[in-house]
Amino acid sequence: MSTLTSALDGVLRRTxxxxxxxxxxxxxxxxxxxxxxxxxxxxxxVGSSDAMTPDTILSLFSCTKAITGVALMQCVEDGLVSLDDRADRHVPEISRTQVLDGFDPDGTPRLRPPTTPI
Incomplete structure (x- = not known):
């Protein structure tokens, strides 16, 4: 076992x-x-005796925002995107996104195009 592996495993155990x-x-x-x-x-x-393993399935919920932010900044660092780019430059389908503008009396959603680009 390498020194790095031992050190990291120790941090995980202490945590x-x-x-x-x-x-x-x-x-x-x-x-x-x-x-x-x-x-x-x-x-x-909490209260479980089932060990956490590298392949344990986890619920990330809002953590995906942080993961996406890190991935985006890595792309900026590599010169693949700029923070000023419009999203549809990299994901053309996003230009077809509609905005919820309310509901009709029967409950049908009313959609409209966005007023500014994403």
Missing amino acids: TEAAGGVPGVVTILTDRQGTIHEGSAGVRA
């Missing part, structure tokens, strides 16, 4: 074993060549 720590954690560290470290520690849920 789950400390008072006020999280029940479980999964991490993966990669670079352009591939996976450097994959680890997990703790349990899948």
Whole structure:
């Protein structure tokens, strides 16, 4: 086991074993060549004895915003996009997006084109 692997596994264990720590954690560290470290520690849920594993399915909910933000900034760093680009430059389908403008008396949604580009 490498020094890096030992150190990272120790961080994961301390994160789950400390008072006020999280029940479980999964991490993966990669670079352009591939996976450097994959680890997990703790349990899948509070009160559970099922161990957290690298392939545990998790509910991310609003965490996807942070993940998307990191991915976007990596694309900016690589010169693939600019923060000033219109979204339809990279995802043409977005130009067909409609905005909810209310509901008809029978409950049918009223849609309209956006007033400004995304």
